[in-house]
Amino acid sequence: MSVLEKVRPERPATGAREPRVTDEHGRRIRAGELLWRYLLLLAVLALTIGPFLWQLSTSLKGPTEDIYGSPPRFLPGHPTLHNYARVADTVPVWDYALNSLKVATANVVTNCVGSALAGYALARLRYRGRGAATLVFVLAMLVPVEGIVIAQFTTMRELGLNNTLVGVVLPGAVGAMNVLLMRNAFRNLPFEIEEAAYVDGADAWQRFRRIALPSVKGTLAVVAIFAFMGAWDDFLWPLIVLSDPSKFTLTIGLNYLHGTFANDERLVAAGTVIAVAPLIALFACLQRYFFRGVGEGAVKG
Amino acid sequence: MAAPLGIRRQLPHSPWLFAAPGLLVTGAFVLYPFVSTLVNSFTDRRTLVPGRFVGLANYRELLHDDMFWTGLRNSALYILGVVPALVLLPLLLALLVQKNIPGITFFRSAFYTPVVASIVVVGLIWVWLLDERGLVNSLLETIGIGRIGFLSDQWLLLLSAMAVTVWKGLGYYMIIYLAALANVPRELYEAAAVDGAGPVRRFLSVTVPAVRSTMVLVAALSSVAAFKVFSEVYLMAGPSGGPAGEDTTLVMLVQRTGTGLTGRVGYASALSVVVFAVTVALMLLVLRADRREEP
Numbered sequence: 001m002s003v004l005e006k007v008r009p010e011r012p013a014t015g016a017r018e019p020r021v022t023d024e025h026g027r028r029i030r031a032g033e034l035l036w037r038y039l040l041l042l043a044v045l046a047l048t049i050g051p052f053l054w055q056l057s058t059s060l061k062g063p064t065e066d067i068y069g070s071p072p073r074f075l076p077g078h079p080t081l082h083n084y085a086r087v088a089d090t091v092p093v094w095d096y097a098l099n100s101l102k103v104a105t106a107n108v109v110t111n112c113v114g115s116a117l118a119g120y121a122l123a124r125l126r127y128r129g130r131g132a133a134t135l136v137f138v139l140a141m142l143v144p145v146e147g148i149v150i151a152q153f154t155t156m157r158e159l160g161l162n163n164t165l166v167g168v169v170l171p172g173a174v175g176a177m178n179v180l181l182m183r184n185a186f187r188n189l190p191f192e193i194e195e196a197a198y199v200d201g202a203d204a205w206q207r208f209r210r211i212a213l214p215s216v217k218g219t220l221a222v223v224a225i226f227a228f229m230g231a232w233d234d235f236l237w238p239l240i241v242l243s244d245p246s247k248f249t250l251t252i253g254l255n256y257l258h259g260t261f262a263n264d265e266r267l268v269a270a271g272t273v274i275a276v277a278p279l280i281a282l283f284a285c286l287q288r289y290f291f292r293g294v295g296e297g298a299v300k301g
Numbered sequence: 302m303a304a305p306l307g308i309r310r311q312l313p314h315s316p317w318l319f320a321a322p323g324l325l326v327t328g329a330f331v332l333y334p335f336v337s338t339l340v341n342s343f344t345d346r347r348t349l350v351p352g353r354f355v356g357l358a359n360y361r362e363l364l365h366d367d368m369f370w371t372g373l374r375n376s377a378l379y380i381l382g383v384v385p386a387l388v389l390l391p392l393l394l395a396l397l398v399q400k401n402i403p404g405i406t407f408f409r410s411a412f413y414t415p416v417v418a419s420i421v422v423v424g425l426i427w428v429w430l431l432d433e434r435g436l437v438n439s440l441l442e443t444i445g446i447g448r449i450g451f452l453s454d455q456w457l458l459l460l461s462a463m464a465v466t467v468w469k470g471l472g473y474y475m476i477i478y479l480a481a482l483a484n485v486p487r488e489l490y491e492a493a494a495v496d497g498a499g500p501v502r503r504f505l506s507v508t509v510p511a512v513r514s515t516m517v518l519v520a521a522l523s524s525v526a527a528f529k530v531f532s533e534v535y536l537m538a539g540p541s542g543g544p545a546g547e548d549t550t551l552v553m554l555v556q557r558t559g560t561g562l563t564g565r566v567g568y569a570s571a572l573s574v575v576v577f578a579v580t581v582a583l584m585l586l587v588l589r590a591d592r593r594e595e596p
Contacts, residue, residue, distance in 0.1 A: 029402065040397055041408050048412050048472070051426045054436055058429065070439040110322075118323030125316040133320050140331040146529040146552045147577035150559035150569045151334035151341065154348070171330040174323040204315050233419035235532045236552075240560050251421040255536065258425055265429050276422045283417045287410050290417070294476040 052276070059083050059269035067265060083270040087257070090267060093274060095246070096253035099165060100232055100275075103249055106169045107231035108224045114174030115223055116216075119182025120208050124194070134183070140176035146236065153240050167241045168249065172230065178223045185219035186212055222293040225286060232279060250275045338577075341570035348564040359571035369572065372551040375459060375534070379527045379550065380583075382463040383470075387523040388516050390467065391474035396508065398475070399482055409479075413472035420469065424536030427465045428452065431537075452537060455547045462533040462548075470526075474519050481515035482508070514591065521587040525580050531556065551576055 029037075053074075060079040061067050087093050122134050152171050153162065161167035193215065194207050202210070213220075235251045242252055254271050261267050283290055342359055346352025363369045398409050415423060430436050431451040438448040451461045489511065493503045509516070531552040534542065540557070542549030549557075555576065559569025 029400065034402065037397065037400070037402060041405075044394065044397070045408060045411055048415055048468070051430055052414065052418075054430065055426050068434040068439070071443040072436050072439040110326075114322040114326065117319045121316045121319035125319065127316040130316070133324060136324060136327055136332065140327045142581075143331055143335050144525070144529055144577060144580050146531065146555065147573045147580065148331065148334040148338050150555060150564070150566055150573060151338040152330060153560060153564075154337070154341075154346075154566055155330065155334055157348070170326065171334075173330075174326040176323075176327055176331065179323050179327075204319070208319070229417065233421075235419070235421050236556065240556060251419050254421050254425060258428070258536070259540075265432070268425055269429065272422045272425050276418045279417050279419070280414060283414065284410070287413075290413070291476050294473060 052280075055269050055272055058265055059273050061266060063266070083266045084274070087267050087270045087274070090261060091253055091257050091271075092246070093250075093253060093257075093271060096248050096250045097274060099248065100250040103165055103168050103238075104228045104231040106165075107172060108227045110169065110173040111175055111178050111227040112220055112224050115178035115182045116213060116220060117208075118174065118179045119184075120186050120212060122179070122183040123186035124208075124212065125204060137176040137179045137183075141180065145171075149237060149240055152237070156241055162241055163244050163247060165247060168234075168238050169231070171237065172227075172234075175227070175230075178227070181219055181223060182216065185216040189215050218289075218292070221286075221289045225282070225289050226293050228282070229279060338570045338573050341567050342574050344567045344570075346566040346570075348560075348562055348566060352567050355567070359568050362568065363571055363575070368546065368549060368554055369551075369575075371547060372549050372554040372572075373575070375548060376528050376530065376551040376579075378459065379463060379466075379530050380524045382460065383466050383527040383530075384520055384524045386463075386467045387470050387474055387527075388519050391471050391519070392478050392508070392512065392516070394471060394475045395478035395482055396504075399479060409475075412475060415469045416472045418469075420532040421536060423465060423469050424533055427461070427468075428537055431461055453544070455544050458538050458543050458548050459534070462530070462537050465533050465537070466527065466530065470523065474523070477519060478512060478515060481512040485511040517587060517591040521584060524583050524587065528579055528583060529576065 057074060057076055058067055060076040060081070060083070062076070062078055062080045062082055065077055066073070118133075118137070122130065122137070156162040156167045156170070159167075161170065189212060194211055197207050197211050233251065234249075235255070238249050238252050239255070242248055245253075245256065248256060254268070254275055257271050258268050341352065343354055343356060344352030345355045345358070394412060398405055398412065432438070433448060433450060433453070437451070442448055449457070451457050485508065489507045490503060493507050498506065529552050530550050534548055534550050535553055535556075538548040540553075542553055551572065555569050555572045558565050558572060
């Protein structure tokens with residue numbers, strides 16, 4: 001705590017019943033300041049969450065209800081799930097969701113396994129060419145995806161993997177940034193914890209599996225979450241590599257729905273709610289890792 | 302420990318086995334496509350037709366392609382429109398959510414929600430909000446301003462897409478700033494307050510200098526992202542890029558030119574090389590600006 005704080009005179013008690021709201025340094029915040037802070041917070045809340053709620057509200061409004069009215073009606077008069085049934089009749093939205101789930105799950109598995117293994121090799125194992133291997137990942141991180149999608153597409157065609165879900169997953173299967181994140185996590189572990197196992201005759205695989213990997217679970221969770229979110233939300237690459245509507249992921253399917261039934265806002269709204277709900281649920285449960293990922297990613301990025 | 306860890310008692314090739322999956326994927330799907338982009342940019346390759354070497358023909362064609370200049374202009378404008386907002390607004394937002402008042406973690410999470418949502422979801426939400434008959438226009442009409450064609454005018458469309466990019470990015474950069482603000486010594490603010498500095502003065506002479514390097518980082522990240530903008534404009538202006546294609550961005554042009562069965566891979570590769578070159582130049586520019594301002 002600062003010196004200034006100590007010489008500060010105690011505030012006179014202004015009635016014991018008033019709730020004590022203090023900042024992180026244990027100091028009272030004035031009621032006036034609190035008021036404008038909450039007003040601003042609520043205003044920003046309306047701006048950030050409002051659009052999602054309006055979309056939800058639109059998706060719950062029945063065919064007879066006016067969605068264009070002025071002044072607008074924020075709450076559906078007779079909430080109905082009719083639009084969700086209709087969107088499934090119009091496009092195979094649940095198949096799209098399943099495709100997205102497959103792609104996202106595969107992306108999590110390949111990224112966790114691939115980046116943990118490679119990260120460990122870069123951080124802990126000694127061999128000729130380690131510097132070159134590290135350089136490969138650093139260079140790959142600097143290449144903007146948007147600059148190579150066309151070549152990735154022709155590569156996929158050469159492999160016969162265009163228009164497949166495998167083709168959607170492969171280019172990002174082991175993200176270079178994830179490898180470098182894992183490398184840093186392993187490097188920050190003290191050597192001593194592996195030394196004992198080494199003396200006991202454990203080989204590289206045993207040390208990795210039993211000792212190093214359990215110690216970097218937090219970073220692994222960050223990699224997993226961002227791999228899931230990245231795959232679930234991705235648009236440009238699946239748009240390029242997928243052409244057969246039965247293979248579409250949710251984002252591509254939504255774009256298709258929007259392009260084909262653009263004038264049916266209730267339908268598009270229901271589709272977007274289906275696409276965004278799982279991620280908002282995931283975020284609500286695992287916020288800590290989302291925020292941690294921003295910090296680690298920004299430092300690296 | 303005499304010998305460095307892991308020299309003995311491991312299969313001779315095991316380090317490479319560990320690194321193999323990552324190296325394979327990175328080599329085959331990032332580095333090889335990168336090299337082949339460079340090579341293809343000097344050919345007239347098409348999706349179904351192997352190309353011949355054409356020298357600098359693609360690059361010469363670029364210079365006379367109006368669509369290329371439109372794309373370059375829009376992507377550059379995007380930087381100008383988006384970066385100042387994304388450097389400043391999230392910082393103000395971070396200051397707002399920094400104090401641990403009751404319920405603040407809820408607000409922090411809520412402000413981050415647009416980051417989590419897919420850009421497609423976000424784009425479609427705003428297409429509906431900004432529709433001729435959508436919520437924003439309903440509200441504008443209610444308060445007597447009247448309806449505005451956000452999505453039909455070339456410039457309003459680009460501005461709307463920028464607003465959506467800023468809206469989606471606020472929470473992300475807010476979290477980056479929060480981490481930076483946590484490291485600003487409390488004493489600086491107190492000293493400034495004792496000196497009678499008001500909130501604006503404290504912001505300018507304490508906060509900004511303290512988080513300056515983070516602001517540079519945010520500027521670098523957001524300008525590179527802004528230049529590569531694709532999804533927002535694609536969704537809001539449509540695949541052909543708004544009225545007469547005037548809202549096409551550079552990456553949209555890459556996607557439109559190079560994909561499909563008739564895709565001009567060679568020409569799209571030359572466009573991609575421009576995307577890559579500008580991205581690298583932006584990074585260097587921002588980092589140099591950072592070094593020059595160093596005291």
